[in-house]
Amino acid sequence: MHIESLILNNFRNYKKLNIKLDKNINIFTGNNAQGKTNILESIYYCSIGKSYRTNKDKELIYWNKESAYINLYVSKERLDKKIEIKIFKEGKKGINVNSIKLKKISELFGIFNAVIFSPEDLKIIKDSPIYRRKFLDMELSKLNSRYYFELIQYNKVLSERNALLKNKVNNNSDILEIYDRQLSKHGSKLIKYRLNYMDKLNYFGNKIHKDITSNKENINFKYITCVKDRENIENNLFKCYEKNRNKDIYRGNTSIGPHKDDFSIFINNIDTRSYGSQGQQRTAILTIKFSTLNILREYTKESPVLLLDDVLSELDISRQKYILNSIKGVQTIITCTGINNINSYINSNFKIFNVESGEISEVNTI
Numbered sequence: 001m002h003i004e005s006l007i008l009n010n011f012r013n014y015k016k017l018n019i020k021l022d023k024n025i026n027i028f029t030g031n032n033a034q035g036k037t038n039i040l041e042s043i044y045y046c047s048i049g050k051s052y053r054t055n056k057d058k059e060l061i062y063w064n065k066e067s068a069y070i071n072l073y074v075s076k077e078r079l080d081k082k083i084e085i086k087i088f089k090e091g092k093k094g095i096n097v098n099s100i101k102l103k104k105i106s107e108l109f110g111i112f113n114a115v116i117f118s119p120e121d122l123k124i125i126k127d128s129p130i131y132r133r134k135f136l137d138m139e140l141s142k143l144n145s146r147y148y149f150e151l152i153q154y155n156k157v158l159s160e161r162n163a164l165l166k167n168k169v170n171n172n173s174d175i176l177e178i179y180d181r182q183l184s185k186h187g188s189k190l191i192k193y194r195l196n197y198m199d200k201l202n203y204f205g206n207k208i209h210k211d212i213t214s215n216k217e218n219i220n221f222k223y224i225t226c227v228k229d230r231e232n233i234e235n236n237l238f239k240c241y242e243k244n245r246n247k248d249i250y251r252g253n254t255s256i257g258p259h260k261d262d263f264s265i266f267i268n269n270i271d272t273r274s275y276g277s278q279g280q281q282r283t284a285i286l287t288i289k290f291s292t293l294n295i296l297r298e299y300t301k302e303s304p305v306l307l308l309d310d311v312l313s314e315l316d317i318s319r320q321k322y323i324l325n326s327i328k329g330v331q332t333i334i335t336c337t338g339i340n341n342i343n344s345y346i347n348s349n350f351k352i353f354n355v356e357s358g359e360i361s362e363v364n365t366i
Helices: 036-048 119-126 129-143 145-166 173-212 233-243 245-251 278-300 317-325
Strands: 002-011 014-020 025-029 067-075 081-088 093-097 114-117 219-224 262-267 305-309 332-336 350-356 359-363
Touching (some): 002 036, 014 359, 036 081, 036 114, 036 305, 036 332, 114 278, 119 129, 119 278, 145 173, 173 233, 173 245, 262 278
Parallel strands (some): 305 332
Antiparallel strands (some): 002 014, 081 093, 350 359
């Protein structure tokens, strides 16, 4: 799978853009704040139907315009896809795939897969559990529409339970039990999917991390949940809700469950978040991203598109070499401020584009 072309109208700082991409490597170079990352953002938007940089779609629309338009033409082994997305200032969006309008955003998942690696990804390692849950939810939704359905159902029940708890329902334990049964039903499925994903991360991540660190480090991912006995997750999750019911009534919210779960990353049995060096944290996120790529490739039988947003400059030479030597057969789109002899590590065809103030020109590499 690879992108053939990208068309943008009034997206971020691009009034009009129409470019054809190489099926191997594409490098967008230029000074900061010229629009390089906006290219990656528009591409990733076609994968999940929303931005990885903002929750406000109106921020994607060119100043003083009413809408923005993205057209991505994707070449696939079985059937090519033309993804068209129109984003409106009032918050609505329309998504068409091969001229067929999608009814739900979840219908977009899996049609075009992309893995993005950006400096902000360090939040997965360093910041609160919400970033790690967001990572799991996004990657699992790409792999399985059923996961996304269960996540929506769980959050709906959770919202209703929390509304009830805020009213201090001391005498409504029967009603809470009904909600707890529903939370356990949907939540247990989320936990099972996440545990399976952790197994995959460990399977691919261990080899990748050893390759990056020349066998000096081992990496391990461990899912953290209130459920201790994983033979009957639904029943054990219900017991967790039941045990915490009085505390939840007192606090006015649901204190445990998949919406509070987390995962830890250990390098040589040391918690990377608390004790890992900056270099180890960067290597861990590199391992996670390439593991994610391999999981998608195994599941879909196609290589996703790899988006590298100004990350090469953040890594040392050995890690840069690992990335550039590992992208054979994967269409890769790189943003950077300078190529810095990057072509000496690339053994396939590539294109270089110069980006300046929302204008893009292809650079002659001959």
